[in-house]
Amino acid sequence: MTTEPELKTLLGWYGQMWTIRYFEDNAIASFRQGLFTGSTHPCIGQEAIAVGAAAALEPADQVLATYRGHGHAIAKGLEPRSLMAELLCKETGCCGGRGGSMHLCGVDKGFMGTNAIVAAHIPIAAGVALANQLKRNGRVVVVFFGDGATCEGAFFETLNMAVLWKIPLVLVCENNGFAISVPTRTAIPIENISQRADGFGLPGVTVDGNDPALVHGAVAEAVARARRGEGPTLIECKTVRWERHSAISAGKYANEEEAMKWKKADPIPRLEKVLLARGATEAQLQALREKAKAVNDEALAFAIASESPKPATVGDFVYA
Amino acid sequence: MAEAINEAIRHEMRRNKDIVLLGQDIGAYGGSFGVYKGLYDEFGPDRVRDGPLCEASTAGWGVGLAISGMPTIVEIEFLDFLTLASDAICNQAAKMRYFFGGQVSVPLILRAPIVNRLGLGAQHSQSLEAWMMHTPGLHVIVPSNAADAKGLLIAAIRDGNPTVFIEHVRLYAAKMPVEEEDHPIPLGKLRVAREGTDATIATYSGMVKPSLEAAAKLAAEGIECEVLDLRTLAPLDREGICASVRKTGRLIVAHEAVKTAGAGAEIAQSAMEGAFDYLQAPIQRVAARDLPIPTGKLQDSVFPGAADVEAAVRTAMA
Ligand SMILES: Cc1ncc(C[n+]2csc(CCOP(=O)(O)OP(=O)(O)O)c2C)c(N)n1
Ligand SMILES: [Mg+2]
Numbered sequence: 001m002t003t004e005p006e007l008k009t010l011l012g013w014y015g016q017m018w019t020i021r022y023f024e025d026n027a028i029a030s031f032r033q034g035l036f037t038g039s040t041h042p043c044i045g046q047e048a049i050a051v052g053a054a055a056a057l058e059p060a061d062q063v064l065a066t067y068r069g070h071g072h073a074i075a076k077g078l079e080p081r082s083l084m085a086e087l088l089c090k091e092t093g094c095c096g097g098r099g100g101s102m103h104l105c106g107v108d109k110g111f112m113g114t115n116a117i118v119a120a121h122i123p124i125a126a127g128v129a130l131a132n133q134l135k136r137n138g139r140v141v142v143v144f145f146g147d148g149a150t151c152e153g154a155f156f157e158t159l160n161m162a163v164l165w166k167i168p169l170v171l172v173c174e175n176n177g178f179a180i181s182v183p184t185r186t187a188i189p190i191e192n193i194s195q196r197a198d199g200f201g202l203p204g205v206t207v208d209g210n211d212p213a214l215v216h217g218a219v220a221e222a223v224a225r226a227r228r229g230e231g232p233t234l235i236e237c238k239t240v241r242w243e244r245h246s247a248i249s250a251g252k253y254a255n256e257e258e259a260m261k262w263k264k265a266d267p268i269p270r271l272e273k274v275l276l277a278r279g280a281t282e283a284q285l286q287a288l289r290e291k292a293k294a295v296n297d298e299a300l301a302f303a304i305a306s307e308s309p310k311p312a313t314v315g316d317f318v319y320a
Numbered sequence: 321m322a323e324a325i326n327e328a329i330r331h332e333m334r335r336n337k338d339i340v341l342l343g344q345d346i347g348a349y350g351g352s353f354g355v356y357k358g359l360y361d362e363f364g365p366d367r368v369r370d371g372p373l374c375e376a377s378t379a380g381w382g383v384g385l386a387i388s389g390m391p392t393i394v395e396i397e398f399l400d401f402l403t404l405a406s407d408a409i410c411n412q413a414a415k416m417r418y419f420f421g422g423q424v425s426v427p428l429i430l431r432a433p434i435v436n437r438l439g440l441g442a443q444h445s446q447s448l449e450a451w452m453m454h455t456p457g458l459h460v461i462v463p464s465n466a467a468d469a470k471g472l473l474i475a476a477i478r479d480g481n482p483t484v485f486i487e488h489v490r491l492y493a494a495k496m497p498v499e500e501e502d503h504p505i506p507l508g509k510l511r512v513a514r515e516g517t518d519a520t521i522a523t524y525s526g527m528v529k530p531s532l533e534a535a536a537k538l539a540a541e542g543i544e545c546e547v548l549d550l551r552t553l554a555p556l557d558r559e560g561i562c563a564s565v566r567k568t569g570r571l572i573v574a575h576e577a578v579k580t581a582g583a584g585a586e587i588a589q590s591a592m593e594g595a596f597d598y599l600q601a602p603i604q605r606v607a608a609r610d611l612p613i614p615t616g617k618l619q620d621s622v623f624p625g626a627a628d629v630e631a632a633v634r635t636a637m638a
Contacts, residue, residue, distance in 0.1 A: 096421030105420040112387065113420055117411050123377040124412060127384015127392075134340065134366055134390065154407075157377035164372065317422035318457055320480040 005213050007278050011288065013055065013212045014271050017047040018292035020071040021268065023080050024243075026300045027070065027087055027101070031247045035304065036088045039246040040101040043071040045210075048267035049174050049237045050075040052215030053142055056223050060137075062110040064125040065144040067102035067246075068174075069114035072144055076111040078104070080299035090306035097309045098317065112141075118179075119145060119152035122171070126158045129169040129226075140226045142170045142219065148179025150193050159200040159234070166231035170222040173234065174209060176241035180249065194236040202232050209237025210267035240265045322355050322492040324466035325431070328473040329356075329393065331502070333363055339477070340385055342369045342378055343395025352397045353433060353492050375401050379408035379430065386428040387416065391477055396432035399486060400446045405430065413482035414457030427480040429473075433487040434526060436576060436613065437623060445613035447525075447577035452484045453554050453586065459483040459507060460554040464528035465491065467498045468551060471505030479507060488526045508555030512564070516546035519570035519633050522561055522587050524550040527574040527606070527624070534629035545572075545633060553583050561587060562594035569600040570636040574629050579607035604632035 005013075024042040031040050043050065046068075054063065054075035065072035073083055078094060086093025087101045094106055105113040112128055115121035125143035132139040149155055150173055162169050173193050177184050190196075197204025203225070207214045215237055222233035242262040244250075272285060333339045341359065343351075347370030350357040360368045371378055375396060382394040396402050402409070413426045436445040452460045459481050463469035469487065476483045513528060514535050523531045528549045535545035546564050550557060565571050571591045573584035588603040606624045613622055 094421070095419060095423065098421050099419040103419040105423050107420075107423045113416070113424075115412075117407055120380060120407055120412055123380025123408070124384040124387070126377075127381035127386070128388050129384070130381060131385045131388030131390045135388075153374075154377050154380060157374040158380070161372060161374070161377065161381070165369075317418045317420075320417060320425040320427070 005216065007275070007280060009055070010213070010271065010275055010278070011280060011284065013051045014275060014285065015288040015292055016051045016075060017212070017268055017271065018289050019080065019295060020047045020050065020074050022293050022296040023070055023074060023084070023299070026084065026296050028243070028247055030088065030300065036100070038100055039248040040087060041068040041246040042243045043068050045242045045262065045266060046174055046176055046239045047071050048212040048271070049172065049209045049215050049239060050144070052212035053172055053219040055216050056220035057140070057142065060110060061139050061223070062112050062128055062141045063144070064112045064121045064128070064141065065114045066118070066121065066146060066149070067114055067116045068146070069104060069144065073104045073106065073111055073114070076106070077109040078106040078111055080296055081302040084299040084303040085306050088303040088306070089308065090303055091309040092302070092306040096317070119149040119154040121145070122149065122154050123158045126162050126167055126169055129167045130165065132168055133165070138227060140168045140170060140223050142172055144172045144174060146179060147173060147175040147177070147184045147188065147193060148182070149173070150196060151187060159196070159202065162232040163200050163202045166229060168226035169232040170219060170226055171232060171234045172219065173236045174239055175236055176239045178241055178245065180245045192236055194234055197234040202234055204234040204236070206236040206238060209239035210265050210270060212267065212271065321466040321469050321487065321494055322353055324470040324498045325355050325473060325487065326357055326359070327498070328470040330359060330362065332474060332477045333359070333367065336391065338390045340367050340369060340390050340392045341395070342371055342382055342392055344371060344373055344397065346370050346395050351395065353489065375404035376408065379405035380412065382428050383408055383412045383416065383426060386413070386426045387424040391427035391480070393429045393431060396430055398435050398444050399432040399448055400443050402430065402432050402448055402484070409452070409458065409482065409484065410455045414455045418457060425480050426482045427477070428482045429476055429485050430483070431485045431487060433489045433492070434576065435489040436526070437490065437619060439615050439619060441615040442612035445619070447575065447608070449486055449553055450577060450581060450583045453583060457482065458554060459552065461485045461507070461552045462525040463487070463551060464525050464549050466494060466496050468505060468511065468549070470498050471503050472507070472551060474502070475504035475507055478504060486525065490526055505551070507552050508557055509551065510557040510560040511549045511551055512546065513549040514545065514547040516544035516568065518544045518568055519572060519636055520546045520548060520564040520568045521572045521574060521629060521633070522548045522550060523574040524553065526576050530626035531574050531629050533626040534633065537626070537630055538633055543633065543637060550587070556586065556590065558590040558594060561590050565591045565595040566598045569598050571599065572604045572606060572629065572632045572636055574606040574624065574632070576608055576623055578610045579605055580610050582607055601636040604636050606632045
């Protein structure tokens with residue numbers, strides 16, 4: 001089914017995954033330093049999904065994601081500096097400092113936004129996909145959401161309508177084992193969330209979400225299917241959330257043993273092993289890491305140096 | 321009014337090929353109240369999307385279409401069912417342009433009728449306009465007659481903002497001459513339905529007619545009421561209300577929604593802020609009682625009518 005990605009491609013993914021990882025490190029650190037309020041929901045440990053999936057898309061294809069969506073925004077081509085400035089609520093942020101960590105958007109890059117209401121963006125993504133179908137523009141929409149979101153009505157309702165109308169939509173569930181504190185296994189009484197597809201009449205697959213090549217393969221196939229007009233696909237990516245739910249979340253729900261297991265699942269060293277085995281050099285990898293770090297350090301400096309929006313502009317953008 | 325709304329939708333769909341309709345029973349069936357008659361035949365299944373039963377997600381799909389540049393009209397069969405779609409309306413449509421810094425617009429209209437006094441009981445009789453007024457980012461439109469419905473709907477579609485367009489089942493069958501031509505009515509401008517000098521009755525939707533009846537009766541006794549048909553609650557024509565109160569010195573607010581925290585409270589407060597010095601009597605509110613709406617004869621004890629408006633004017637005049 002999937003051809004092995006070229007070494008060059010994998011190196012690109014490796015660099016992107018580090019870009020996301022460093023972005024999230026900076027986000028958490030900035031929050032702790034009080035550079036912004038609210039909270040922030042890191043996708044550390046889940047980078048392979050955003051990167052592998054986005055690589056299967058054309059620039060004009062569209063993505064919607066959740067509050068845990070910094071990685072998806074970066075993978076879809078948004079600049080870390082405009083994202084970090086948005087987290088810090090600065091006027092140079094991608095949403096002019098109105099959205100913050102949970103409301104990111106970059107329409108010109110096909111990034112149709114992140115959402116802070118669990119599962120609410122799934123029907124919205126379907127509407128965007130329906131618009132593509134009606135305009136016959138060939139674009140596909142990928143919507144990312146968590147395991148918890150698959151318990152919401154919006155998910156089920158949208159599956160039904162999306163299959164009915166053969167919408168060009170790819171539904172990517174990031175099953176990271178938790179909805180805040182609730183373990184997936186205590187909320188969802190089936191082995192794989194992809195089985196939900198069975199009753200709705202669409203293909204459902206489960207892949208190891210910590211392997212970007214596997215995610216890429218599954219999403220590429222689903223995207224091709226959607227472009228052929230055959231409708232939606234549900235892809236479950238099993239992954240691990242090893243940070244807390246968000247920067248302000250209380251609670252420990254992992255014992256040491258489990259934490260070790262999580263770290264072992266870290267997609268970045270896994271990819272590193274593959275890269276070295278395929279002939280990449282440590283120097284190459286180090287250069288990519290350093291570049292990712294430099295980009296993010298510059299992004300943070302830019303965000304800190306940027307101005308806050310003027311109070312007089314607080315009423316802008318409400319009505320068209 | 322049903323025909324006028326049909327004409328408005330047809331007119332705009334001919335004019336703008338991107339407009340899409342979404343909802344249940346809107347296809348060949350023509351809509352629960354006949355509003356969609358002939359639209360499916362003219363525009364076909366792509367643009368007139370007769371969908372499965374799911375208000376919440378249908379409204380969400382509408383948001384997605386709207387932010388993709390396709391103005392969308394979503395059908396909510398009874399205003400009561402708007403509660404199911406409230407996330408898509410209040411958390412998504414109303415806020416998306418704002419929190420994305422103006423990167424998207426949300427040209428989404430949710431059409432929903434008030435269906436009351438038919439004995440359908442507590443879940444099919446509500447007027448929920450105040451819920452929607454309480455959400456910045458939305459427009460709330462409440463026409464009281466066919467001509468206004470047509471002009472306001474055309475204006476709302478072109479305006480390009482998320483709008484809850486509240487119709488009224490009792491008004492669907494009401495006939496009146498309606499402009500054939502393109503005749504949008506500006507949002508946020510009330511209509512003086514009857515001029516008067518002694519008291520202002522500010523009302524909208526299903527209470528305009530009873531208010532006019534009360535005004536006619538009082539006029540026979542020499543009490544001249546000015547009846548304001550507000551047309552839109554968001555934006556609210558506060559200045560128009562105050563201008564009338566400055567002239568008459570008295571204000572009566574009338575609606576079919578329950579009283580507490582209803583639109584009437586906001587309307588009354590507008591006069592307090594903008595015309596307090598002119599008020600000669602406490603503002604009166606005519607509204608449904610703060611109860612779930614019962615079925616059968618009991619409902620008559622809940623909803624206000626022309627007699628209640630008349631009594632409120634007399635209280636203000638006393
Ligand atoms: C409708 C709604 N209910 C509850 C919440 C609070 N909440 C935020 S994230 C979350 C957990 C969602 O879990 P999941 O879908 O697995 O995504 P994850 O956070 O694991 O990425 C909850 C309950 C919310 N934002 N929206
Ligand atoms: Mg989860």
